[in-house]
Amino acid sequence: MRVGLEHYLVVSAVLFGLGLYGVLSRRNAVAILMGIELMLNAANVNLVALNRYVAPGAVAGHVFALVIITLAACEAAVGLALVLAAYRTLETIHVDEINVMKW
Amino acid sequence: MGELVAFLVLAALTLVPAVVVVTSRNLVRAAMALIPSLLGVTGLFVLLQAEFVAGIQVLIYAGAIAVLILFVIMLTEGGTGLAVRQVNTQRWPGLAAAAGFVAALVAVLVRTPWPAGSGTLPAGTTAAVGEAFLTEFVLAFEVSSLVLLVSLVGALVIARREP
Numbered sequence: 001m002r003v004g005l006e007h008y009l010v011v012s013a014v015l016f017g018l019g020l021y022g023v024l025s026r027r028n029a030v031a032i033l034m035g036i037e038l039m040l041n042a043a044n045v046n047l048v049a050l051n052r053y054v055a056p057g058a059v060a061g062h063v064f065a066l067v068i069i070t071l072a073a074c075e076a077a078v079g080l081a082l083v084l085a086a087y088r089t090l091e092t093i094h095v096d097e098i099n100v101m102k103w
Numbered sequence: 104m105g106e107l108v109a110f111l112v113l114a115a116l117t118l119v120p121a122v123v124v125v126t127s128r129n130l131v132r133a134a135m136a137l138i139p140s141l142l143g144v145t146g147l148f149v150l151l152q153a154e155f156v157a158g159i160q161v162l163i164y165a166g167a168i169a170v171l172i173l174f175v176i177m178l179t180e181g182g183t184g185l186a187v188r189q190v191n192t193q194r195w196p197g198l199a200a201a202a203g204f205v206a207a208l209v210a211v212l213v214r215t216p217w218p219a220g221s222g223t224l225p226a227g228t229t230a231a232v233g234e235a236f237l238t239e240f241v242l243a244f245e246v247s248s249l250v251l252l253v254s255l256v257g258a259l260v261i262a263r264r265e266p
Contacts, residue, residue: 003110016208018122020201024193024196025193026125026189030134034124048153062153062228063240069159075254080171080175081258087179087180096191
């Protein structure tokens with residue numbers, strides 16, 4: 001049995017679901033960011049697998065994956081800086097306790 | 104056959120630590136489990152003949168982002184987080200939503216007839232990726248470098264202690 005496109009897509013769908021569950025169920029903002037990283041990785045697996053099996057003549061999928069990795073690094077840096085700033089002013093990083101803008 | 108075994112091992116290496124990442128009560132353990140999960144994705148990239156993406160994945164994800172996350176866990180309250188509740192009140196609805204989403208996604212993915220592409224990947228994709236970045240995708244290249252600069256300045260401004 002050969003490894004086909006569907007195998008990679010199913011693995012990436014499960015990885016995305018795990019990240020989604022992490023984002024929905026965690027209270028800690030850093031843990032939510034970890035869930036987001038898992039979801040971005042699932043998208044990268046999809047892009048590279050589709051490049052390999054559907055359009056192997058070019059490397060457009062690799063280019064998209066590299067751009068996503070760059071943007072994920074930016075997102076992690078800014079997100080973690082926001083977490084630190086929120087911790088300094090509110091003294092918590094639990095997202096269900098940060099409700100100063102909620103009436 | 105060997106490809107299938109490698110794929111199964113790498114898929115397990117990706118998904119089992121990912122379960123630990125989203126369920127562990129210990130935040131440091133969750134962040135450390137993120138590293139083997141990202142390395143499993145790296146292995147999948149190698150299996151898909153994307154060596155350059157795999158190298159960048161190791162450098163940026165498994166290196167930089169994992170260390171950054173560990174630093175922020177250490178800098179904020181509670182350390183490992185074992186003393187406080189880690190899940191919010193929508194844990195079970197969230198689990199149901201995620202499981203339903205995955206089931207729907209897999210059902211669609213398996214039924215879709217994917218077109219088989221013609222042609223082969225260039226041997227050694229690094230040169231091809233570099234050439235694509237500086238010709239066809241030069242706008243994306245420049246914009247992402249601008250985003251990197253802006254997020255660098257933004258992270259510094261946000262995280263700086265107020266004088």
